[in-house]
Amino acid sequence: MPKVRRSRKPPPEGWELIEPTLEELDQKMREELYDYCLKEKIADQNLIAKWRKQGYENLCCLRCIQARDTNFGTNCVCRVPKSKLEEGKIVECVHCGCRGCSG
Structure with a gap:
């Protein structure tokens, strides 16, 4: 899974404190999206499996x-x-x- 995108500028002060939380929320959001797509049969199960790959x-x-x-x-x-x-x-x-x- 791709990391949180950063620009070429250095991150603001305190970034290292919130970065793990942002990555955790991103992972949870992706998992919930996959589960929703499977439950509602919006996308093919094989396609959803591919979405999980980098x-x-x-x-x-x-x-x-x-x-x-x-x-x-x-x-x-x-x-x-x-x-x-x-x-x-x-x-x-x-x-x-x-x-x-x-x-």
Whole structure:
């Protein structure tokens, strides 16, 4: 799971006192979201299992990570981080319409 995002500026005084609490609350929130999605059958159980893995927290659908469904035998274009794409290029998944779920 990704850590709490920080900017390049040094954290404010006392940050080290609240950081563990913020990380704990983030973990609880994610667990409650997973449980809610399973209970309400909002998302596929396999998709929810992927959400728990690092790098797949924002995965939109399982087809985007299946290499057999792509032209070049790799992941879907929506899984490419935006920092690795050309500036100004708009990307959209041909399967689900996602515009970038890699983060």
